[in-house]
Amino acid sequence: xxxxxxxxxxxxxxxxxxxxxxxxxxxQLAILGLDLFYASIVGDNHERFAAVLSQALARSxxxxxxxxxxxxxxxxxxxxxxxxxxxxxEVDPVLKQNISSHFSRMGVEMTQNNLKQAxxxxxxxxxxxxxxxxxxxxxxxxxxxxxSLPGPPGEMQPMWQSEVHPRLExxxxxxxxxxxxxxxxxxxxxxxxxxxxxxxxPNPTLALYAKPDGIQLRITAKAPKRAEAEALILERxxxxxxxxxxxxxxxxxxxxxxxxxxxLIGQNRTLSVVESISGGLLSSALAxxxxxxxxxxxxxxxxxxxVRTAFGIVGDSGPSAPGDAAxxxxxxxxxxxxxxxxxxxxxxxxxxxxxxxxxxxxISILFxxxxxxxxxxxxxxQQLNRRVVMHALYYLVKTxxxx
Amino acid sequence: xxxxxxxxxxxxxxxxxxxxxxxxxxxQLAILGLDLFYASIVGDNHERFAAVLSQALARSxxxxxxxxxxxxxxxxxxxxxxxxxxxxxEVDPVLKQNISSHFSRMGVEMTQNNLKQAxxxxxxxxxxxxxxxxxxxxxxxxxxxxxSLPGPPGEMQPMWQSEVHPRLExxxxxxxxxxxxxxxxxxxxxxxxxxxxxxxxPNPTLALYAKPDGIQLRITAKAPKRAEAEALILERxxxxxxxxxxxxxxxxxxxxxxxxxxxLIGQNRTLSVVESISGGLLSSALAxxxxxxxxxxxxxxxxxxxVRTAFGIVGDSGPSAPGDAAxxxxxxxxxxxxxxxxxxxxxxxxxxxxxxxxxxxxISILFxxxxxxxxxxxxxxQQLNRRVVMHALYYLVKTxxxx
Numbered sequence: 001x002x003x004x005x006x007x008x009x010x011x012x013x014x015x016x017x018x019x020x021x022x023x024x025x026x027x028q029l030a031i032l033g034l035d036l037f038y039a040s041i042v043g044d045n046h047e048r049f050a051a052v053l054s055q056a057l058a059r060s061x062x063x064x065x066x067x068x069x070x071x072x073x074x075x076x077x078x079x080x081x082x083x084x085x086x087x088x089x090e091v092d093p094v095l096k097q098n099i100s101s102h103f104s105r106m107g108v109e110m111t112q113n114n115l116k117q118a119x120x121x122x123x124x125x126x127x128x129x130x131x132x133x134x135x136x137x138x139x140x141x142x143x144x145x146x147x148s149l150p151g152p153p154g155e156m157q158p159m160w161q162s163e164v165h166p167r168l169e170x171x172x173x174x175x176x177x178x179x180x181x182x183x184x185x186x187x188x189x190x191x192x193x194x195x196x197x198x199x200x201x202p203n204p205t206l207a208l209y210a211k212p213d214g215i216q217l218r219i220t221a222k223a224p225k226r227a228e229a230e231a232l233i234l235e236r237x238x239x240x241x242x243x244x245x246x247x248x249x250x251x252x253x254x255x256x257x258x259x260x261x262x263x264l265i266g267q268n269r270t271l272s273v274v275e276s277i278s279g280g281l282l283s284s285a286l287a288x289x290x291x292x293x294x295x296x297x298x299x300x301x302x303x304x305x306x307v308r309t310a311f312g313i314v315g316d317s318g319p320s321a322p323g324d325a326a327x328x329x330x331x332x333x334x335x336x337x338x339x340x341x342x343x344x345x346x347x348x349x350x351x352x353x354x355x356x357x358x359x360x361x362x363i364s365i366l367f368x369x370x371x372x373x374x375x376x377x378x379x380x381x382q383q384l385n386r387r388v389v390m391h392a393l394y395y396l397v398k399t400x401x402x403x
Numbered sequence: 404x405x406x407x408x409x410x411x412x413x414x415x416x417x418x419x420x421x422x423x424x425x426x427x428x429x430x431q432l433a434i435l436g437l438d439l440f441y442a443s444i445v446g447d448n449h450e451r452f453a454a455v456l457s458q459a460l461a462r463s464x465x466x467x468x469x470x471x472x473x474x475x476x477x478x479x480x481x482x483x484x485x486x487x488x489x490x491x492x493e494v495d496p497v498l499k500q501n502i503s504s505h506f507s508r509m510g511v512e513m514t515q516n517n518l519k520q521a522x523x524x525x526x527x528x529x530x531x532x533x534x535x536x537x538x539x540x541x542x543x544x545x546x547x548x549x550x551s552l553p554g555p556p557g558e559m560q561p562m563w564q565s566e567v568h569p570r571l572e573x574x575x576x577x578x579x580x581x582x583x584x585x586x587x588x589x590x591x592x593x594x595x596x597x598x599x600x601x602x603x604x605p606n607p608t609l610a611l612y613a614k615p616d617g618i619q620l621r622i623t624a625k626a627p628k629r630a631e632a633e634a635l636i637l638e639r640x641x642x643x644x645x646x647x648x649x650x651x652x653x654x655x656x657x658x659x660x661x662x663x664x665x666x667l668i669g670q671n672r673t674l675s676v677v678e679s680i681s682g683g684l685l686s687s688a689l690a691x692x693x694x695x696x697x698x699x700x701x702x703x704x705x706x707x708x709x710v711r712t713a714f715g716i717v718g719d720s721g722p723s724a725p726g727d728a729a730x731x732x733x734x735x736x737x738x739x740x741x742x743x744x745x746x747x748x749x750x751x752x753x754x755x756x757x758x759x760x761x762x763x764x765x766i767s768i769l770f771x772x773x774x775x776x777x778x779x780x781x782x783x784x785q786q787l788n789r790r791v792v793m794h795a796l797y798y799l800v801k802t803x804x805x806x
Contacts, residue, residue: 013439015430027418036416039444279690280683283704287682299704301686
């Protein structure tokens with residue numbers, strides 16, 4: 001089955017906003033095992049939009065359109081579909097009722113131009129949009145399928161997950177299940193090499209994605225029943241875990257800071273940090289964790305030599321230069337100043353006199369049951385602050401999981 | 404003149420990476436006053452890619468292609484252009500020399516597959532790529548222009564700025580100059596309303612862009628000589644400054660943290676922060692400023708009630724709850740703990756018992772010449788931490804600029 005995506009909106013052609021929907025849908029189509037050969041962007045011009053849609057219907061089986069479902073005159077997706085299908089738009093009483101109750105809940109009167117968001121053509125059924133006023137259209141005619149969805153990703157993505165994915169899955173006569181394994185510490189090419197034998201296989205399929213929190217492996221299986229798809233996945237997952245176990249830290253929706261929150265709240269332990277080169281990013285990652293105030297007591301950012309002395313990190317009471325000993329001392333200072341159970345110190349090549357390269361970083365974790373554990377790394381200086389924070393979170397998760 | 408963009412790469416159709424190049428180029432074409440009616444994505448399939456390129460050449464004057472210039476077999480952009488143009492690729496000795504010196508500088512031997520990056524067709528001239536091995540192609544034939552550029556934005560964008568923009572500008576027989584005014588504190592719709600009379604005018608044009616650091620106004624003028632274009636811009640800029648002066652904080656490449664760095668280093672003053680709801684983001688923004696260690700002494704993140712007491716922010720020596728007084732106290736604690744000239748405190752609705760809404764934030768700045776100045780705001784809770792940090796930086800810049 002060949003699918004095609006059309007992103008509509010003159011604002012995309014003016015570069016005012018970046019189209020994120022095409023990449024999202026492309027990814028989802030890959031999960032469903034549907035081929036995507038073309039994607040286009042077209043402006044809010046009826047003639048050009050209609051030509052692009054006609055061409056798409058001629059060469060593809062499923063055409064997914066994003067955008068152009070708003071209430072303004074510039075929103076022309078419904079009109080374009082109606083004219084290409086040679087059908088007339090009519091107000092659907094149920095949709096009209098939904099939209100007007102939405103407005104009355106918000107204490108606003110529904111205006112005349114919102115009425116077109118309540119229209120359908122005879123070949124179309126509405127795709128519910130729980131987060132906006134514009135329902136999508138699901139149009140089936142002449143063995144072609146058009147799926148029209150709103151442009152805002154915050155509305156489009158939930159509609160995809162709750163409505164489009166299940167309907168497309170059902171058309172395929174099979175259940176599709178995915179599982180994501182999240183790794184840290186190996187490059188994409190290294191993982192590609194380690195799991196190479198499984199990359200080309202058809203069911204389950206395996207795909208790699210480079211994300212800020214590491215390389216993800218996505219296993220996708222297709223079977224007539226969910227239990228069969230899940231069994232296929234479990235078997236493949238066990239093999240991959242044997243190969244990569246040391247670097248896998250989570251699955252599916254897991255985040256590093258989410259796991260830290262869960263483990264520390266469960267253990268009733270608290271955490272604080274003292275960081276130099278990461279400049280506050282580790283604190284902000286931990287402060288952004290779910291229920292952060294239950295375990296994260298705070299942090300100190302020391303970016304200046306005199307401050308390092310004032311906080312007792314270097315000088316009489318500690319080592320004289322950035323490095324492993326300084327990072328351990330920072331972890332101890334964190335525990336002292338914030339009266340927390342666990343302290344993390346991050347230090348690095350701040351001081352050119354030490355001969356440390358600019359990408360050299362030291363991470364130290366001091367547990368209540370001490371002594372400190374620590375690691376040091378060299379990263380490219382451009383990515384250093386983000387990398388060192390991700391690694392500190394990963395290192396803490398791995399240490400907590402194993403302890 | 405009608406332009407069209409083709410982003411090539413199967414990885415885009417699999418959703419493995421998001422195409423950022425189309426939005427960038429779309430924006431640049433708007434600056435040049437060129438119309439963009441269509442943009443497409445096509446995979447690394449010769450037949451489909453050639454069909455998309457042929458269609459683009461039939462309906463547009465300029466076709467810009469990104470991606471597919473790498474050394475692998477999957478990189479087929481050169482081959483596709485050559486076949487659509489009915490010309491043969493040949494190795495260009497100068498390009499070959501460039502690539503082989505690039506590899507010898509890196510201490511790596513040039514492999515046979517890199518040789519195709521040194522090819523041209525008779526209608527093509529090379530577009531230099533200072534940051535990669537793949538030069539672009541500039542192909543002019545039959546009154547059509549094809550510009551082929553590499554996919555990595557880090558290579559493509561500098562090539563656009565140094566090579567493509569000047570060449571396209573010259574073709575237009577005019578110089579195009581842009582100036583960006585950066586604002587904070589007004590919504591896009593409010594600015595649209597205030598500067599509405601200038602939005603539809605042809606020369607200079609005016610466009611608005613919503614960015615994380617506020618709404619930007621871009622004035623673009625076109626004239627036979629640079630001085631004339633600059634005069635047109637200056638006149639319009641003065642009018643816009645009269646309207647928006649209170650909210651304009653910078654121009655062109657200015658950043659808030661860059662301005663802070665410049666002003667404070669010039670004044671030989673230092674800065675530190677104590678923050679709660681922003682969780683370390685203000686510290687990390689300041690730590691990321693140019694020459695940060697010359698003015699930023701550090702920060703403390705307090706996310707926990709007991710820590711607020713321990714650091715003297717609330718309790719015996721200060722106010723009992725989050726709010727304006729607590730933010731001022733935090734600014735004072737920052738100055739004390741880090742011995743800095745200026746202290747910033749950020750506090751907000753951490754404590755549900757106070758009845759503060761979750762989006763309520765307080766920013767206080769304590770200058771050496773005290774007393775503290777402060778402001779309070781209500782933002783949507785989802786954006787609160789980023790908004791409050793941007794506002795604190797803006798508020799500091801404005802206060803430093805006026806003082």
